[in-house]
Amino acid sequence: MTQYEEVKVRGYDEFCKAVSERTGKDIFAYFSGDKDAQGVSWCPDCVKAEPVVRGELAHLPEGSVFYVYTRTHPNNEFKKVLKLSGVPTLLRYGTPQKLVEEECFKPELVRMMFTED
Numbered sequence: 694m695t696q697y698e699e700v701k702v703r704g705y706d707e708f709c710k711a712v713s714e715r716t717g718k719d720i721f722a723y724f725s726g727d728k729d730a731q732g733v734s735w736c737p738d739c740v741k742a743e744p745v746v747r748g749e750l751a752h753l754p755e756g757s758v759f760y761v762y763t764r765t766h767p768n769n770e771f772k773k774v775l776k777l778s779g780v781p782t783l784l785r786y787g788t789p790q791k792l793v794e795e796e797c798f799k800p801e802l803v804r805m806m807f808t809e810d
Contacts, residue, residue, distance in 0.1 A: 699759045699761065702760055721760065725781045738781055738794055742798055781794065
């Protein structure tokens with residue numbers, strides 16, 4: 694049994710609603726490019742980063758929430774509110790902790806984000 698909850702969201706309103714329903718939990722959000730019918734993202738960096746990020750999920754704090762958001766267009770609320778500059782991005786919601794693009798390729802950085810307060 695996993696120690697965290699995984700939630701897939703599409704759109705900023707859906708994300709905000711899901712976050713508001715989980716007050717008090719550690720929230721990590723992973724943003725990647727949309728996937729096609731075969732489950733492959735148009736974003737080559739996202740394809741490379743996803744197995745690294747997923748490989749470190751066992752290090753998530755117990756009871757935390759892991760959000761997966763696939764981005765459909767670059768000019769959205771996430772970009773404005775959460776200061777997203779590109780995909781893939783992994784962030785700890787409510788903190789300045791963020792890994793962007795190539796940083797998501799490094800298991801040690803991903804693990805550090807999941808394990809440090």
